[in-house]
Amino acid sequence: MTGELAFIEALRRLPLHRGARGLADDAAVLEIGGETLVLTHDSMVEGVHWLPSQDMADVAWKLVATNLSDLAAKGAEPVGLMLSHTLGRDDDRFLHGLGEAMLTFGCPLLGGDTVKGDGGDRTLGLTAIGRAVHTPVPSRSGAQPGDTLFLTGPVGAAMAGFEALRAGTQGDTAAFRRPMPLLEQGLALAPHVTAMMDVSDGLLLDSWRLATASGVTLVIASEEVPIAVPEDRRADALRWGDDYQLLFTAPLTAALPAGAVPVGTVEEGETPLILDGLAVTDASGLGYAH
Amino acid sequence: MTGELAFIEALRRLPLHRGARGLADDAAVLEIGGETLVLTHDSMVEGVHWLPSQDMADVAWKLVATNLSDLAAKGAEPVGLMLSHTLGRDDDRFLHGLGEAMLTFGCPLLGGDTVKGDGGDRTLGLTAIGRAVHTPVPSRSGAQPGDTLFLTGPVGAAMAGFEALRAGTQGDTAAFRRPMPLLEQGLALAPHVTAMMDVSDGLLLDSWRLATASGVTLVIASEEVPIAVPEDRRADALRWGDDYQLLFTAPLTAALPAGAVPVGTVEEGETPLILDGLAVTDASGLGYAH
Numbered sequence: 001m002t003g004e005l006a007f008i009e010a011l012r013r014l015p016l017h018r019g020a021r022g023l024a025d026d027a028a029v030l031e032i033g034g035e036t037l038v039l040t041h042d043s044m045v046e047g048v049h050w051l052p053s054q055d056m057a058d059v060a061w062k063l064v065a066t067n068l069s070d071l072a073a074k075g076a077e078p079v080g081l082m083l084s085h086t087l088g089r090d091d092d093r094f095l096h097g098l099g100e101a102m103l104t105f106g107c108p109l110l111g112g113d114t115v116k117g118d119g120g121d122r123t124l125g126l127t128a129i130g131r132a133v134h135t136p137v138p139s140r141s142g143a144q145p146g147d148t149l150f151l152t153g154p155v156g157a158a159m160a161g162f163e164a165l166r167a168g169t170q171g172d173t174a175a176f177r178r179p180m181p182l183l184e185q186g187l188a189l190a191p192h193v194t195a196m197m198d199v200s201d202g203l204l205l206d207s208w209r210l211a212t213a214s215g216v217t218l219v220i221a222s223e224e225v226p227i228a229v230p231e232d233r234r235a236d237a238l239r240w241g242d243d244y245q246l247l248f249t250a251p252l253t254a255a256l257p258a259g260a261v262p263v264g265t266v267e268e269g270e271t272p273l274i275l276d277g278l279a280v281t282d283a284s285g286l287g288y289a290h
Numbered sequence: 291m292t293g294e295l296a297f298i299e300a301l302r303r304l305p306l307h308r309g310a311r312g313l314a315d316d317a318a319v320l321e322i323g324g325e326t327l328v329l330t331h332d333s334m335v336e337g338v339h340w341l342p343s344q345d346m347a348d349v350a351w352k353l354v355a356t357n358l359s360d361l362a363a364k365g366a367e368p369v370g371l372m373l374s375h376t377l378g379r380d381d382d383r384f385l386h387g388l389g390e391a392m393l394t395f396g397c398p399l400l401g402g403d404t405v406k407g408d409g410g411d412r413t414l415g416l417t418a419i420g421r422a423v424h425t426p427v428p429s430r431s432g433a434q435p436g437d438t439l440f441l442t443g444p445v446g447a448a449m450a451g452f453e454a455l456r457a458g459t460q461g462d463t464a465a466f467r468r469p470m471p472l473l474e475q476g477l478a479l480a481p482h483v484t485a486m487m488d489v490s491d492g493l494l495l496d497s498w499r500l501a502t503a504s505g506v507t508l509v510i511a512s513e514e515v516p517i518a519v520p521e522d523r524r525a526d527a528l529r530w531g532d533d534y535q536l537l538f539t540a541p542l543t544a545a546l547p548a549g550a551v552p553v554g555t556v557e558e559g560e561t562p563l564i565l566d567g568l569a570v571t572d573a574s575g576l577g578y579a580h
Contacts, residue, residue, distance in 0.1 A: 004404050007381055014389045017370040017398040028401035030370065030419070033323025041372045041403045041417060048406060080307040080320065082331045084374060084415040091297055099304045108307040111318035113331045113415070114294050116338060120410035125374040125403070127331060127417040129320070 021139060024213050026070040026197050027130075029137045036132040037079070040070035046121035051166065056090040057097030058177040059124070064101035066200065067128035068181035069244040073198040074137050075190025076130030077183065080110035084125035086117040105183065134190035142195040143214035143249040149264035150256070152185050152246040155203050156237030157228035175228070179244045188257040189248060196248035201241040205287025207264070208272045208280070210247060217269030222276050225263045239287055311429060314503050316360040316487050317420075319427045326422040327369070330360035336411035341456065346380040347387030348467040349414070354391035356490065357418035358471035359534040363488040364427050365480025366420030367473065370400035374415035376407040395473065424480035433485040433504035433539040439554035440546070442475050442536045445493050446527030447518035465518070469534045478547040479538060486538035491531040495577025497554070498562045498570070500537060507559030512566050515553045529577055 012023055019029040027040040042063070044050060050059045068078055081102070085094075102108060110129065143149075157175035164171025182198075189196060195214055199206045203225060211218040227237040249266050250256060273280040280286065302313055309319040317330040332353070334340060340349045358368055371392070375384075392398060400419065433439075447465035454461025472488075479486060485504055489496045493515060501508040517527040539556050540546060563570040570576065 004377060004406065007375070007377060007385075007404050010382075010385050011373075011399060011404075014385070015392050015398040017400045019370070020398070020400050023399075023401065028370070028372070030400065032327060032369075032421070033325035035323030037322060037327075039372060039400060039417075039419070041374055041401065043374050043376075043403045043405045043415075045376070045405050045407065047408055079322075080309070080318070082318070082329060082417055083301075084331055084333050084413075085297070086333075086335070086413055087294060087297060092300075095297075095300050095304070102305050108305040108310070109301060109313075110307045110310050110320065110329060111313065111331065113333045114297050114301075115333045115335050115413070116294065117335065117413075118337055118411045121408045123374075123376055123405070123407075123413040123415075125333075125413075125415050127329075127372055129329070131322070 025140050027074050036135050038074045038076035038130040038132050041127045042066045043125040045123050056093040060094045060097030061101045061178050063126050065179045065181050067126045068105055069198040071130035072181045072183045072186030073196050075134050075186050076132045078107035079129045079131050080108055082110050082127040083112035085114045086122040088117050088122050133187050138190055138193050138196040140197050140210050140213035143216050143266050144194050145268040147194055147249040147266040148252045148262050150248050150260040151263045154226040154228040155243045158242035159240035160229050182246050192254040193248040193250045199245045199247050202239045202287030204238050208283045211272035217267045217271050218264050219274045220264035226261050315430050317364050326425050328364045328366035328420040328422050331417045332356045333415040335413050346383040350384045350387030351391045351468050353416050355469045355471050357416045358395055359488040361420035362471045362473045362476030363486050365424050365476050366422045368397035369419045369421050372400050372417040373402035375404045376412040378407050378412050423477050428480055428483050428486040430487050430500050430503035433506050433556050435556055435558040437484055437539040437556040438542045438552050440538050440550040441553045444516040444518040445533045448532035449530035450519050472536050482544040482546055483538040483540045489535045489537050492529045492577030494528050498573045501562035507557045507561050508554050509564045510554035516551050
């Protein structure tokens with residue numbers, strides 16, 4: 001077996017909870033009593049998901065933010081966090097950033113596990129538990145032909161921040177270091193959308209995934225996508241992740257909250273993505289592998 | 291900051307969910323929608339929690355079993371699992387063992403995250419979600435002077451299994467490789483106990499922890515503890531973990547299900563543990579650090 005996709009395909013052959021949604025969504029949905037919980041887990045690996053030179057407070061913040069972004073995409077409010085921590089350098093800074101993020105997003109600690117590492121690169125994990133405010137909980141698979149594709153805001157700011165951080169220039173690095181999960185927007189959008197996910201791996205790659213899960217074609221015109229970088233970086237901005245905007249589909253007539261930008265349309269078809277008039281035949285090159 | 295205890299002490303100064311129980315229990319307790327969920331996370335590190343030569347199917351089994359044992363100690367039935375997996379060698383075997391454990395214990399997959407490793411030692415994590423059958427959910431902190439201390443069965447079998455595995459002899463290694471979480475026993479005991487936890491780090495060390503959480507003294511006579519190894523290994527068996535027996539306190543008159551063995555008494559006092567008539571003044575040397 002090689003690679004993440006093959007592993008996930010094999011996981012799908014194990015006994016799955018109904019709320020696992022076939023392991024094809026951002027989060028699991030657990031109906032319990034009269035409530036609906038949303039559960040998600042994201043891990044970060046040293047050297048893969050963060051630069052070894054980064055402030056561990058920023059790493060902790062991002063670990064919380066990326067998990068809460070998955071809750072946002074399901075229209076869920078945070079309930080609590082389970083931390084999986086490997087002890088290592090700058091744990092004080094890690095805890096400082098963890099506390100900042102927990103206070104900022106109003107999400108307390110529920111528990112977790114702390115283990116000794118072997119001194120090598122570390123893996124840090126977090127399980128976030130949220131409470132869905134609207135049911136059915138938005139999925140990736142509900143986009144309908146005739147819907148419009150929307151984005152909550154510009155992409156590319158995290159890319160610019162990463163490049164400034166790597167180069168050690170004075171550019172604004174906050175979008176990369178301290179992303180903001182769009183929790184309020186997710187709660188407001190959930191009743192209106194037909195499908196929703198967060199843009200974590202690149203707008204085009206995540207659009208491809210939403211289209212594939214929904215069995216539709218997304219038609220996107222590059223120039224309609226709002227970007228936070230100069231025009232000559234447009235192609236890169238559409239392929240870079242980490243901005244955590246929400247990507248969703250809804251009828252054009254939906255009473256959406258202000259701020260959503262239409263970036264494409266949903267059509268019937270076998271091809272997941274038509275970009276600037278051209279059918280995209282495979283997903284490689286659509287997202288930034290980092 | 292150095293060490294796990296200092297890290298956990300610092301975590302306690304962050305905003306804690308009420309259900310975190312001050313990070314002093316085996317699991318978190320989340321009341322939601324008229325139900326009570328129990329959540330636990332355990333990680334395993336290559337070279338620390340398993341031998342590099344071990345079958346990854348056994349490692350997967352143990353990852354599931356240790357988490358479900360925490361649910362058992364809270365009288366909770368399994369609902370689902372969130373897997374945090376780092377890709378690496380023998381992922382096929384890992385998935386095989388994962389599937390075996392999930393089928394054996396009736397616990398489906400809810401979701402998780404899969405990441406690429408850097409080729410070094412791996413960290414594998416699992417969050418288990420259970421549903422409490424009895425409330426209040428048993429804690430470590432409820433032992434009352436006058437109660438009796440009970441154990442569900444013998445300790446030492448995992449130690450013997452580990453030693454046989456390490457030595458490559460023909461001894462029975464199943465207790466170490468394939469521990470069984472005592473889910474049915476936990477459900478049956480929950481309504482009767484004043485405190486309960488699983489023995490994961492050694493009977494004496496875990497007794498110390500239960501006593502400390504409850505603010506009582508546990509009085510244990512070594513020779514009353516059932517062991518699964520020859521008499522000359524008694525002292526080691528009481529200090530070795532991984533057997534996942536349940537340790538609990540209850541009034542001697544409680545209508546306990548069959549099979550529980552009294553191993554000590556609960557008294558008022560400042561000293562957590564009196565062993566064979568001697569007050570134990572610190573916890574070092576009570577458990578096996580592995």
